Amino acid sequence: MAPLPDIVEITAGAHLPAEHYGARSGTLGRLLKAELPVPQGFAISVDAVRRLATGAPADLSLLDGIFTSGRLWSVRRAPQERSWGGPRAVLNLGMTDAACATLAKHMGEEAAFDQYCRFIRAYALKVARLDEDDLEELVEAEYTNRNRSHAELARALLNFCEDALDEPFPQDPMVQLRNALRATARMWAGTTARLLREARGAPADAGLALIVQDMALGMGKGETGVGLAQFSSVVTGLPGAHGRYQRDGQKDAASGRGGEHYLGRDRRGPSLEETAPLVFRTLQELAARARVCERDEVALQFSVQDGVLWVLDAMLAERSGRAAVEIVVRLVKDGILDRAEALMRVAPGTLTEMLHRQVDPKAPLEVLTTAIAAAPGAASGRLVFSAAAAQAAAAQEEDCILVRHETSPEDIRGMHSAKGILTERGGITSHAAVIARGLGLPCIVGAADIHLDERRRIITLPDGTRLKEGDEITLDGTTGEVIAGCQALSEPDLSGSFNVFLDWTDEFRTMGVRANVDTPADARLARTFGIDGIGLCRTEHMFFEPGRLTAMREMILAEDERERAAALDRLLPMQRADFEELFSIMAGQPVCIRLLDPPLHEFLPQTTAERHALAEAMDLPLARVLARAEDMAEYNPMLGMRGVRLGLTVPGIYDMQTRAIFEAASAVQERSGTRVSPEIMIPLVSANREVQIVKSRIERVSAEVRTSTGQHLDYRVGVMVETPRAALKAGFIAHHSEFLSFGTNDLTQMTYGLSRDDAGKFMRDYVKAGVYSEDPFHSIDRAAVGELLRLAVERAQAVKPAIDLGLCGEHGGDPDSVALCQELGLHYVSCSPYRTPVARLAAAQAALARAGQSAI
């Protein structure tokens, strides 16, 4: 294959692979093919740009003669992937004394020289790389001198450049262009640019192509301006005109202010739709065509020159997670995407934000002000004005709303602690907005009509009302409304596109998605998320319910076996009732119940006063309660008498739980006629023999219950693999297990020697300093925990190929971890109900990725 040329003209038929000519070139080629009005342009290859940076030759002869008839050109970045960013465009190349004179004929001398001045400044800074401070000093001095004309200013700027460069300001357009290309190429090669793009995920060898594009300047007196338009809502994804338009000609030439328009009609100010309705409608039509040819919702960068519309670029439309789903669902409806492609387009994590709460739409609200809705969902809380105050409030378990002029990385910890964010400044892509969306926090930005006094901790509303620290407010990040007081918030509405989209995941995913559910109430909620069963029912949570705790404590404080048995007898019907409800709700879906796991001392009160109260309530000597609590205290409860160790030491507990499971399952099966398939999971196993012993006790109880109920139950016994030893010995454990479920929380804790509860103090610093590439409790550490999982899977399957393998624990809701589970060949993941949508999408994507479908 012949090497691709250093430069090609961007046309409808040109071959413009992104790795050579940048993503933008391809887009422009497609837009041309769709007959959109794109100004003439040339793409310089990544390879040629690299050579330009080092001074090696590149064949750019295609550019010869482009500066005919006073045309001006721009140099625009075209990195291989758009998200990497890069040097900003250099505009109006070809502006010289001669071109300025020609321009003056069309637009008048003052305007022409204003343009010329701006070009010289931009060229001096971006191309000649002159000192910005010196230049700004000069400009400041000149502008202050109100008597100076733009022509005089231009002269001063040219002199300044000549002094600084020790040669005349280039009056040959081709020299300007070549210098601009070389300067841009070098900037990309520089360290600052590299660090910036690497922070955005660019690889070390990321390449930049450049586009030389006609400025398409209209010289008439007609409508002129530049803008950015998208026809879907950033927040909701629903159709609507959004964007900005900077109208030229009306503006104050000296300050650069004025001429700012909304795109569509807006009560807050003038809009393109009103000012130039024809242009607006054309733009709408062009965007619709671009959406088809780009196969996605786009934002058009456009210019209007003497009433003529030019499309300079079409980028992916900015979108919240909710909008992303809405957009792809509509793309599928419109026949533009197929479902698999649609699923690959949405980052699973973004679904979380859709699960946020909302302000009750029917409630009467006092809206204090409305600003930019930057991250959806609603939150109420007390006002705080600093990150530290937010953290303090969170430590007191008080909900708070963090208000700042604007946020910066130093505020991140405070943002984590807040329930919502409100900023006076910034837009939809401001720091606050971006971070809040990442955190799934409701956020409103650009609330310019409130006055914030951070020092005095007061905000003054447009009507003069003052709110101080501690006052309650509510944010609606979906509508942008700041609302007085704490409002009743309703749970998220997951109907519509969300459910349509999620249902598609089930067509493609090969892994089950179960929920971690502790109570019947949780199970009801989880069922609404379209899960495949319960992957982890932590029975201990049932004992914390009022009334049960007493019986539990009696069991723990029992003096002898008789007392203990009596207390267990009282707990049995309560557990049975829970399980009956659970099995009924789950209607035949698998329900995996973990036998009691936490150390028993967790059920005892912690303070002496509470223990005193307990002793009185139970009519026990205080000394006995205290002595028992002291006996049971542990240095490292995580590594102590819990899980199966408890099951072997106080076997009555597991016997009671097993009986409750079997009796409940038998009752529901008999009543409903539907087969109930309980799974019993043994926690914290470190040795095979533990499994054998517990399993044989389970079998004994099973036989007893079968005899008394006459119901045959199709139950399964398995092991929660959460110690490194259990993972390494999975082959042996598999002999006695019908399923293994990886408890990656504890497995991570033990593999790292790191308690999650205690790691909080330094985890953020660790991740920030790159000691850990990411928090291993958020995403499974592939290097070591992943290896243990892999070894366990291999060894278990070698012994029992049909063994059922799952993962329970919050990693089940992390997309990267779900992908790892798919790679490992697990059969299901299980996570908290609210994370199951993420898991379903991640599982679908993982399956599609395995099948060769690539993500966005």
Place this chain on the structure above:
Amino acid sequence: MAPLPDIVEITAGAHLPAEHYGARSGTLGRLLKAELPVPQGFAISVDAVRRLATGAPADLSLLDGIFTSGRLWSVRRAPQERSWGGPRAVLNLGMTDAACATLAKHMGEEAAFDQYCRFIRAYALKVARLDEDDLEELVEAEYTNRNRSHAELARALLNFCEDALDEPFPQDPMVQLRNALRATARMWAGTTARLLREARGAPADAGLALIVQDMALGMGKGETGVGLAQFSSVVTGLPGAHGRYQRDGQKDAASGRGGEHYLGRDRRGPSLEETAPLVFRTLQELAARARVCERDEVALQFSVQDGVLWVLDAMLAERSGRAAVEIVVRLVKDGILDRAEALMRVAPGTLTEMLHRQVDPKAPLEVLTTAIAAAPGAASGRLVFSAAAAQAAAAQEEDCILVRHETSPEDIRGMHSAKGILTERGGITSHAAVIARGLGLPCIVGAADIHLDERRRIITLPDGTRLKEGDEITLDGTTGEVIAGCQALSEPDLSGSFNVFLDWTDEFRTMGVRANVDTPADARLARTFGIDGIGLCRTEHMFFEPGRLTAMREMILAEDERERAAALDRLLPMQRADFEELFSIMAGQPVCIRLLDPPLHEFLPQTTAERHALAEAMDLPLARVLARAEDMAEYNPMLGMRGVRLGLTVPGIYDMQTRAIFEAASAVQERSGTRVSPEIMIPLVSANREVQIVKSRIERVSAEVRTSTGQHLDYRVGVMVETPRAALKAGFIAHHSEFLSFGTNDLTQMTYGLSRDDAGKFMRDYVKAGVYSEDPFHSIDRAAVGELLRLAVERAQAVKPAIDLGLCGEHGGDPDSVALCQELGLHYVSCSPYRTPVARLAAAQAALARAGQSAI
């Protein structure tokens, strides 16, 4: 090769491999070769015995005609390995009415019938397997009837047998013999015998050979009796006559009592040496010859028949650990063993007991009584009379001496808690003696002249003095003396054979043995044990010394960096002084110093009262101390802010420690002219980046100290591999490490998810129930922890073949774990000073085993 015959005569030249004819047959063959007087005997093969048990044919025709001229024969067990035990011997086969009549002519009717009676009873029980209770009832009734002669009793017994067997008592000697062989073979095949021998370590297919041996009965009136003799002390191993002799003829024939003799002269009673000096001297001479032919110190089982000495067997002489060493050292001196063989003969664990303390031999002592010295060493403490009381005392950290009539398995926990054991009953192989030797506890048994009232918790001494619970006594388990009061005890004397023996280990072992040493005082002690360096210096212990704790606490409670730096500056000279002393003592041997590991809150007082005192002492607000302590509290300190996490979070601490190490090393190197090679070890690593960061700080400090002192230090930086993740990522960690040292205590805790501190509550039950085959904190779990070690070694060596690999932690003193280290190719183990002798021997044995030398 032709199959070995079912039976062979035991002769000097016979081929008698132990796997076919039992260990004893080989011994007898060798004794015959050495011309010892061994009665004629035949060995029946393991294979033939198996057939006898099932009734399948075996060719025993060699036995035809052995019952000529009234000879009596015995059937004795000969398992493949002596330690497996087995059915007891059946004696005097061939005793019939006729034989009894013949015997009566020689020894008189009463004596002959007495013999006959005893044979019938033994045959009825061991061969005919009649009901023991019925038989004993009869015997009791008969003996109570004083008028009955032994002849009448014999008749009664024969009738009883005939009734029970429904056939006459066999009067054909050959029938008696065949029945005895079959019965013994069947007993070995039975479940009880299998369980018993498996408890002694026998494999499932353990085989038993049988020996048919002439009773060599002398019919004259000369000296007659049976005995067991060994000519080395059980306790010390030093030469001396020990054993017992049961003299026949003088005894009260009816009761079976009397005739008991010591072997050598003894103030407590008659002895063989006095009663039959010629026999005694012959026995001495025979034992010396047996020692040579068995290549070990032996105990001779002998009989004297009408003045003629017969050797029935030569077993390994009973020996304490100390005796074992003494014995093999003498065997080497006498040219009987080479050093390698000698090293393989001593179980490493037995060395521990030699390291016990002793009563100061020059102190004036009030010896209350003297009894059997059953386990060496001395101990002082308060008297307790039950296992529970011993445990209670231990819980209070009070030393106690457990006194019992005799001990049983229920007492084991109490024995663990006691400092020494005293029993009223039992001998050198009693339960108390065996267990105490295993535990390395001083023990005195058979103190029959004290009267123990367990219920009233009082002992009455021979002179009427009473001691009650709580009174102080001292035991000298080496001499058997019970001494009044708590005595000053001196540290063990490790001169003589012990040191000779240990020095031999250094000729063979290929792994280094280092000591875990925390202070200069420890280092001085460790040097006396012939170690190769310090494998682990836990610097935190230095901070607990008075005066330093204050500076440490100031550092912890520092409000800002300046305060912290000031406190660290005060700690620097203290650490430096410690390290200087350490480097001086170790005189150029490697010293591996672990940077601070425990969480800082361990240095703060634990109770509010103590914290109050601290606040006052430091002139700090109490609230600050309390708040700081609360801040620092952790749920699972083992998995929290400790080790390298501390090093990254409060880098000043490691900087200070590193500086102290380098400054101290430079000073000692300059002063002594000897190269000092400090090793700096980073604890609790879980990610490679942790190592990189700490290492670069160490390098910076190193450069600074080199500049200021002008000394070039040959230091090394390494990692303590103690998290599963560090083990799995050892390849990456090796890039930045000059050595890896496995911290198998923590590695075991994390692999099992089990805190050693909290496991005590159930570990014993777990091991007892076989949930864990043994306590993984005592001996490395080969299955999982071992796999992690293997992976780490492979991965580290793949990256850096020359990397130094060691193990620190108490597993370094466990022989099985040391053997594992040898298999893994580690370069050294390190354990507490008192365990280094065990480690040296274990390492030598492991190296010899690798080289093909087999253990005892």
